[in-house]
Amino acid sequence: SYVLTQPLSVSVAPGKTASITCGGTRIGGKSVHWYQQKPGQAPLLVISYDTDRPSGIPERFSGSNSVSTATLTISRVEAGDEADYYCQVWDSTTDHVVFGGGTKLTVL
């Protein structure tokens, strides 16, 4: 089955840029979606189809996808961005949706 690999944690100071990676075999050929989840809340879609930002998501959130790594970038990080972030793809081989293990973003 397809596996997505994320770092367990990323730390960043307020106002700086955070990058969260998502690795997978030939992930560049798939569409990657990113979710933010705060404690006790349902996930929130923050980036779809590698780079698209849903309505209401700040421009500080952006995404990229190339070859074997997709990246969620959060610019000018704020305290309110502290959350768990998950990447997700659809695996055409199995027709299954796959989530990465999640990355805890800590704002120092």
Add this chain to the structure above:
Amino acid sequence: EGQLVEVGGGLVKPGGSLGLSCAASGFIFRNAWMSWVRQAPGKGLEWVGRIKSTTEGGTTNYAAPVKGRFTISRDDSKNTLYLQMSSLRIEDTGVYYCTSSLDGDSDAYDVWGQGTMVTVSS
């Protein structure tokens, strides 16, 4: 905007059964591919399975850990999604979310329920 509301969680013994339902509003339910995603306590998101729209056959697909034990169904006349769980195991414990995309068959889930807790314990 779409809204999803799950009900039916609770405590069940290992080997038991439990049914969840998810009421949808604010979008054209009959066109939507609907999915269930779960989250064990302190763990990450895990896709459970999906049902296509009825017009596209209403076919289902399940993650390996639940295949043969869980059944996803839908009633378009009631705008409701269901998850019937049987032969429950301790590792099935977690919050169960129903989710979908307002774009119909997309797997970018932009509408989520609040989640319902399922606890499998003796």
